[in-house]
Amino acid sequence: PARAGAQPTLFLDSAHGEVVDAFIRGGDYRNTVYNSSVLQTKANSNGSFRRRALLKFDTQNFVPENASIQSATLTVTLKSSESSTRTIGAYRVSTSFDEGAATWYRRKSTGDRWTSSGGDLGSRYATARVGTSGGTRVTFNVTSLVQSTVRGNYGSRYTRIALVDEGGSSASSLKEFHSSESSDASARPKLTVV
Numbered sequence: 001p002a003r004a005g006a007q008p009t010l011f012l013d014s015a016h017g018e019v020v021d022a023f024i025r026g027g028d029y030r031n032t033v034y035n036s037s038v039l040q041t042k043a044n045s046n047g048s049f050r051r052r053a054l055l056k057f058d059t060q061n062f063v064p065e066n067a068s069i070q071s072a073t074l075t076v077t078l079k080s081s082e083s084s085t086r087t088i089g090a091y092r093v094s095t096s097f098d099e100g101a102a103t104w105y106r107r108k109s110t111g112d113r114w115t116s117s118g119g120d121l122g123s124r125y126a127t128a129r130v131g132t133s134g135g136t137r138v139t140f141n142v143t144s145l146v147q148s149t150v151r152g153n154y155g156s157r158y159t160r161i162a163l164v165d166e167g168g169s170s171a172s173s174l175k176e177f178h179s180s181e182s183s184d185a186s187a188r189p190k191l192t193v194v
Contacts, residue, residue, distance in 0.1 A: 007070055012057045013190035019057050019180045020099040021189060026050040026118060030104035038079055039177040039189075041088055043165035047104075052119055053163040053177065054093060054102055057191040060157040063150045070194040072146035074126075074161060075139050077187035081132040082172040086165050088130050090140040092122035093160035119162050122154075127166060130175055135187075138177075146193060159191065 012018040022035045027048025034040070039053035055074075063069075074090060097119075101109040105117055114120050126140035142161065149159045165173055178187035 007194050010062060010193045011190055012059070012062060012193070013180075013188050017058055018062065019055060019189055019191070021053065021055040021179050022099050022102045023051050023053045024102055024104045024119060026104045030117070031106070033101060033103055035100050035181075037179055037181045037183065039076070039163070039179045040174060041086075041163050041165045042174045043086070043167050043169055044171070044173065045169035050118070051174070054097060054119060055161045055163070055189055056093075056097070056099075057159045057161075059146060059150050059159045059191075059193070063146075063157075063193060065150060065152065065157065067150050069143055069147040069150065071141070071192075072143045072194070073139050073192045074142050075137055075190045075192065076163070076177045078130060078134055078136045078138060078175060079178050079187070080134050080176045081130070082174040083132060084167075084170050084172040085129060085131045086167050086173050086175060087127050088138070088175065089124045089164045089166045090126040090142055091124050091162045091164055092145055092154070093119055093162050094122040094154070095120040096156060096158070096160070121162055121164070142191075146191070
């Protein structure tokens, strides 16, 4: 049991419903589902090279409604990288998506499309500079997003996040992160909520 006055800490990192994720790619790959052991981001003026990562954490069932959130941190682990250091933004995804169906155009297995191609992005809540060394853990402070979500400000109380390369078009901007399906459980995406 927690000590009196101690704040409980919750880790959402299991691939069995606590977190689902995928990445989407534009251009010639706009109808391809990427639900694998990696998540990718890339900025490029050629849509066929552009990629965004999508994550959904189950704060609906694991965090009490209207809970007071002291801190919430998203952690992802870089698996591999091209040569550029990049700024990655963490955005709220404003509509639901299915992990096994999301593409650049489509968000649900029912065929429902994003309102805007490339995912329905709400506000940006955090950024992080991501270097090139595999194994690096990258953190985003998403406290205000999780607090607003568990209060029901957005309807659904699932926390949905898109990771988007904020830089200009670059041939060397690809970042590959471990996903919730990674064989390395310690490297999977994690939302730490206090």
